Amino acid sequence: xxxxxxxxxxxxxxxxxxxxxxxxxxxxxxxxxxxxxxxxxxxxxxxxxxxxxxxxxxxxxxxxxxx
Amino acid sequence: xxxxxxxxxxxxxxxxxxxxxxxxxxxxxxxxxxxxxxxxxxxxxxxxxxxxxxxxxxxxxxxxxxxxxxxxxxxxxxxxxxxxxxxxxxxxxxxxxxxxxxxxxxxxxxxxxxxxxxxxxxxxxxxxxxxxxxxxxxxxxxxxxxxxxxxxxxxxxxxxxxxxxxxxxxxxxxxxxxxxxxxxxxxxxxxxxxxxxxxxxxxxxxxxxxxxxxxxxxxxxxxxxxxxxxxxxxxxxxxxxxxxxxxxxxxxxxxxxxxxxxxxxxxxxxxxxxxxxxxxxxxxxxxxxxxxxxxxxxxxxxxxxxxxxxxxxxxxxxxxxxxxxxxxxxxxxxxxxxxxxxxxxxxxxxxxxxxxxxxxxxxxxx
Numbered sequence: 001x002x003x004x005x006x007x008x009x010x011x012x013x014x015x016x017x018x019x020x021x022x023x024x025x026x027x028x029x030x031x032x033x034x035x036x037x038x039x040x041x042x043x044x045x046x047x048x049x050x051x052x053x054x055x056x057x058x059x060x061x062x063x064x065x066x067x
Numbered sequence: 068x069x070x071x072x073x074x075x076x077x078x079x080x081x082x083x084x085x086x087x088x089x090x091x092x093x094x095x096x097x098x099x100x101x102x103x104x105x106x107x108x109x110x111x112x113x114x115x116x117x118x119x120x121x122x123x124x125x126x127x128x129x130x131x132x133x134x135x136x137x138x139x140x141x142x143x144x145x146x147x148x149x150x151x152x153x154x155x156x157x158x159x160x161x162x163x164x165x166x167x168x169x170x171x172x173x174x175x176x177x178x179x180x181x182x183x184x185x186x187x188x189x190x191x192x193x194x195x196x197x198x199x200x201x202x203x204x205x206x207x208x209x210x211x212x213x214x215x216x217x218x219x220x221x222x223x224x225x226x227x228x229x230x231x232x233x234x235x236x237x238x239x240x241x242x243x244x245x246x247x248x249x250x251x252x253x254x255x256x257x258x259x260x261x262x263x264x265x266x267x268x269x270x271x272x273x274x275x276x277x278x279x280x281x282x283x284x285x286x287x288x289x290x291x292x293x294x295x296x297x298x299x300x301x302x303x304x305x306x307x308x309x310x311x312x313x314x315x316x317x318x319x320x321x322x323x324x325x326x327x328x329x330x331x332x333x334x335x336x337x338x339x340x341x342x343x344x345x346x347x348x349x350x351x352x353x354x355x356x357x358x359x360x361x362x363x364x365x366x367x368x369x370x371x372x373x374x375x376x377x378x379x380x381x382x383x384x385x386x387x388x389x390x391x392x393x394x395x396x397x398x399x400x401x402x403x404x405x406x407x408x409x410x411x412x413x414x415x416x417x418x419x420x421x422x423x424x425x426x427x428x429x430x431x432x433x
Contacts, residue, residue, distance in 0.1 A: 033347065057218060064233060064248040065241060
């Protein structure tokens with residue numbers, strides 16, 4: 001799955017996983033730098049995605065003043 | 068009979084009078100105190116409203132009576148004046164609302180007790196709002212400051228939402244029905260919103276009384292879409308608030324409860340990643356320390372082994388040194404070389420001299 005197509009929630013979940021890895025028994029110094037770079041990249045993507053999202057406000061045409 | 072006067076049947080006179088009244092007063096709002104309140108057959112409501120100068124009979128159906136009233140309560144009725152076929156003048160009431168803060172409060176408490184008894188406000192009925200909604204319905208007046216605050220805060224906090232807005236009246240006689248219809252409308256949609264937000268900014272108790280309308284409160288409680296209600300200021304509590312799944316103190320607070328703050332999330336994400344580097348450095352330092360400890364342990368073992376050899380060699384050297392014949396000679400002893408037979412020549416070595424001698428006799432020791 002390409003990084004660009006993933007949702008913010010998926011990216012956040014992946015970031016959670018990466019952060020947990022640093023605290024887990026699976027932690028290995030040899031992999032730490034790569035994992036750190038990956039986390040940094042994900043954080044930047046999440047920030048970019050969050051800032052790019054705009055709301056779509058639609059005032060519906062229906063009138064509610066009569067049944 | 069006066070030739071200029073109009074001759075009418077009784078029925079025609081009543082009809083003409085009603086036409087005239089309808090033309091002159093299509094709708095009137097009359098304020099007075101309720102007297103002789105009664106409900107007939109569970110359908111028809113009769114009461115009088117009066118003041119010091121007079122009294123008028125009022126008629127309405129129970130479905131039009133949206134707030135509890137009782138004798139002695141001051142109310143404002145919105146009605147059409149009518150002359151009945153029995154010649155009785157009355158007001159056909161479309162809406163009635165309590166007048167004055169005391170009466171509004173009394174009516175509020177009566178309805179609150181009734182609905183509470185039915186369990187409409189029970190905590191176990193409350194549903195959670197989606198953590199991050201995608202499709203939101205908003206019911207408010209798009210001209211109201213409260214609505215504008217809400218939209219601004221939602222836009223500041225989050226993005227990617229589809230917000231469908233039903234523009235309705237949020238105060239006055241027509242407001243409860245409009246809000247109620249909007250709730251029904253959203254509940255009937257194929258693409259169902261995940262939450263309905265009902266908002267209105269601050270106002271007087273009378274302005275906010277629309278949110279204490281019985282049918283509206285029941286509609287909120289019955290909504291299959293979870294509801295978030297933010298009406299008035301922090302201190303204002305409406306029955307709509309109590310029936311909602313989640314109550315917001317104000318429209319701005321409703322926006323805060325509806326969506327997370329992306330700026331806070333960004334800060335949090337950055338912070339979490341920032342913490343990873345010290346953690347890695349810490350692990351690296353731990354690794355280095357372990358390596359240092361291992362090397363030190365190895366070095367200490369080598370040192371111990373070296374010391375052992377060193378001590379051993381020193382000991383052997385000492386022992387060897389003690390065995391050195393030169394040391395014995397130095398203590399005054401002599402070394403004899405040669406055949407110890409009488410007449411034979413021998414060599415005697417002392418520490419500092421060598422002596423040549425001849426054996427003159429040999430005796431065995433006793």
